[in-house]
Amino acid sequence: MGKDKGEYSFSTCWNIKRHPIGSGMIDEIRELGFRYVELNYNVTEQLLETIEPMIEHGKIGVSSVHNTFPHVPDPDYGTDSVLLGFEDAERRNKAIDLLVRSAEYAHRYGAKAVVVHPGEVPFEHNIDHELKGIYHEHGVDSPAYRSRWQEMLERREALSGTYLRRIGDSLEEACDRIAAKGWDVSLGIETRSRCYQMPTLREARKVFDRLPDAPVGLWYDFGHGMMMERMGLYDNAADIELIKDRVVGIHIHETVGLSDHYCPYVHSGDMAYFDRFLPIIAAAPVKVYELKAACKPEEIEASHDLLLQKLAGLGA
Template sequence: MTRTQVTRTKESYMGQGGDTRPQSAFPIPHPALPRQVSLSSMWAVQRCESAGDFVRQALDLGFTHIEANYQLTPRMVSELLALPTPPVLSVHSPCPSQLVREGLWSYKIPLNAPDPAERALALGFAESAIELAARLHARAVVLHLGEVPQPPIDGSAETLQAKLRWLYQQGAVNTPEYAETRAAMFAWRDKERGPHLELAAASLRVLAKKASELGLILGLETRYYFHEIPNYEEMGWLLSEYPVNVVGYWHDVGHAENLERLGSTLHERWLASYADRMVGVHIHDINVLKDHHAPGTGNLDYSMIARHLPPQAIRVCEIDTRHDPELLRAGLRRLTETGIIAG
């Protein structure tokens, strides 16, 4: 991998006067205490009438905080800001969701978009999410950095990744066709990633400066698809440029498990390698390759995950809106039993 020229030193992100952010009115416990658990607003989509309604339901279910994610509407964000003490530990960029033009939403524009105008739009949305996090007195902002665009397989509209997933679901993991498809996909990504990774790194520098100025930390998330940035190797490369209080690792249990099942990096390797840089974790369950299930409704090994989670990492349950409240209550019990969260 060609190393991007480092244009900022770690010291340049430290600032001169320490963290001067105003203190939150919400009684957030010391970050070293693990009995904090957030519910992502992913669950609120088409379920809650307002941001206040979502916060009330989350607290009633046993969560202590929420994560404001990229599916929140501008109206719900305004409602969240109007609450006396919004219990927000993290914001998932871009937030809120905004319609750029017909058929194109803010969360669909990657931070490493090849088109400079689109990339500037994506950066603007991410900077707005960072500013929102500061206004909400959050600790962290979760980022998706971009992708290596996928070409279709010759003679079809299908991508190598789509073919690989289809073969997996057909039980063809141990076939020559699966091995050949996986090898071709990795070879393609390694060959094409260079300029796309450079653009992602450049955008990250802009956002890291913004976050540092506001006393926030950025969390680079484990991605779900092979073509997305960063993969395991790229994560370490990107993190190495920054101090731990500016850019860190955000683990996603379903994404890492999905990658392992398809034949990429082992789930536990992500955790073992980057636990010391971990800002937070998205927690859910997975069935086959489908994630965002309530904890305990799939077959994820939470005990293995719990062994690697640092106590200060922000725990966020990122659960699809289709799951009923009682499944979330049961999920919290499951996470307590397995040591993901404290009792």
């Protein structure tokens, strides 16, 4: 049994593919010492049949659920989608309905937040995949990368305002509906892992300025932030100041190169870079590890111990 992880939560993305029965998945996470879980977007209604009694009996707490929840097999409403920014009113209304449904489950389980991938600037093909290939083959400073990156950025910047406005409209409507129900649930728009996806930290700030009193904040995914910084989309250290007052939750993991969901400090061997996120970790209302299946229990334990040592050094 791992040491008690206190307020820290753990995402089911780590072991969901290993468990056909939900209670077994939760028991394995409890063995790591976690009292709370984030139920991710692959959790089905069938898995919930054995998880819900555990929640009801206090065997596990739920920190957050990840939209769209429970699992929706339609990729239009999945994690890599235009979602809250759809131009088509019918599709966007369905996306809002599904977000409100996720908030209803969060409320039912006593969770504080819903993690939301709000949208993207659509491209004809997966330009992020192409750019990451050039990045690995030729490097971020190569002419091939710089020229393709510039093409991506021009389209992204030309269209992002329109998509951001629609995302803001959708979030406003969802928040009004959640408030009318009296649910105390925040919506956290997540920093993303592909360069055409939204929001950047600066885009997130625009949403918050538009909705100053709404329960909408940033879900700061550190690994994704590291990837986007390496690719050239934004600078975490410079932009943290813009959003630190609106962080509702965090995904704790680290990126090695452009591969994410590793244990901080342990897998990269870098004892300094991740430190920039420590003040955000200390202050975040909801703290969730989001690790890949390859992370072993002993690595998770070692990483958490290092993180606590670092936070103690901050006086956090």
